[in-house]
Amino acid sequence: MHAIIDCDSRSSGAEREYKFTIQDFERVKKLIYNRAGISLSPSKQNMVYSRLAKRLRANGYSSFKHYLDSLESPDSHEWEAFTNALTTNLTSFFREQHHFPILERHAEQRRNAGKIHLWCSASSTGEEPYSMAISMAQAFNTLTPPVHILATDLDTHVLAKAKAGIYSIEKLEKLPKEKLRKFFLKGKGIHAGYAMVRPELRNMVTFRQLNLLDNGWPVRGPFDAIFCRNVMIYFDKQTQYKILQKFAPLLAPNGLLFAGHSESFQHAADLFKLREKTVYELAKK
Ligand SMILES: C[S@@+](CC[C@H](N)C(=O)[O-])C[C@H]1O[C@@H](n2cnc3c(N)ncnc32)[C@H](O)[C@@H]1O
Structure with a gap:
């Protein structure tokens, strides 16, 4: 015994x-x-x-x-x-900052190719998809760019917070004042100390629950970019590979897959190849 x-x-x-x-x-x-x-x-x-x-x-x-x-x-x-x-939900606005100018350039190159579709596949409390939305607003110089962002997470609790789009000012302290002013509405009265993501940006994002482990994701591609950052570290290599196998057909031929700083998809070299630091593209287009 x-x-x-x-x-x-x-x-x-x-x-x-x-x-x-x-x-x-x-x-x-x-x-x-x-x-x-x-x-x-x-x-x-x-x-x-x-x-x-x-x-x-x-x-x-x-x-x-x-x-x-x-x-x-x-x-x-x-x-x-x-x-x-x-689940561990740690996240922040513009986390791993170097990805966002890459996303902006990527979108600018697609400017004339119709609506841009992005997927944030572990969106946590929303800071990541809203950072993507802000980048798109900057790339197109408007609060209503031709962009749709699907933001999914397994955790229903964080999804509810993400949908609300309300953050304490402390969480936003690191953002440049200019960004705060342009992309957030400051709370007053009982909402003092909080700021809300502007409705135009919130309208760009659809939040939905999705378990990356599930077969048959209710998701329609192709996506111009998929963010899958700081979630693969919780999975073993076999699980990671299965997920990457499902990402590949959902990514547009010139699409980009963004990984977290400590994540590497080298073991899936048949599916994705490294383009630059933690940014991947399809191995076969
Ligand atoms: C550490 S956070 C990363 C958030 C964001 N991507 C970032 O990099 O800042 C990891 C997120 O993955 C989500 N997650 C964990 N397992 C998942 C699964 N099987 N399917 C979808 N999301 C999952 C968690 O709920 C959590 O919100």
Whole structure:
């Protein structure tokens, strides 16, 4: 029989509200891998504990075993909250800044080729697709460029925040004043301290839930560019390859695929080739 070992019996384990065993962690690991493709390393045990402990508390469970049993029961309504709890949503406006001038130039080259279609495939709380929208407004010198941006994410919680397009001024502090003035509306009264993305830019973006792991994405290409940044790092190489296989036919022949700073698609050289730092194009056009 396996010993039941508390994941962190040396330190915070003793103070923990719920017992969290290696077996509980392994079970969570398998469930989130099957659900979202997310591979949790052993170093994520404390993170998993603190995020799911909130779900136990909210639902009144006394142990991880009861919570996970209920999650796996046929009438479970907890899958969405479980998944939302385990995603990591860190993002910011113009993160990995060097991509945005590349996107602008790419769009300018397509200026006369009809509407431009972009896909932001892990949009989190919206900063990334709105940065794309701002870049497009700059490229075309109008708040209503001929551009549509599909923005998708697995996490329904972040999607709701993204749709609202409201951010605390602190989150926008790094943006040049000029951009703030042109592309945001500052809140007043009870909305002081917040700013809203201008409605014209919000209209450019459609938010939808999409699990990159699913077969048969409800998405119609071709896209002139796909942003898939800082999400592949949570997937193993095999899962990454399957996703890249589905991106390839959705990208226009001269389209660009943008990856995160620590992501490389070298293992899919038959599908995508590196064009410049973390920007890929189709291997076969
Ligand atoms: C770290 S954020 C990156 C956000 C943004 N792309 C950026 O680079 O700033 C990763 C996002 O991927 C989403 N995600 C995780 N697994 C996913 C999946 N299987 N399908 C779609 N989105 C997923 C998470 O919900 C999260 O919002």
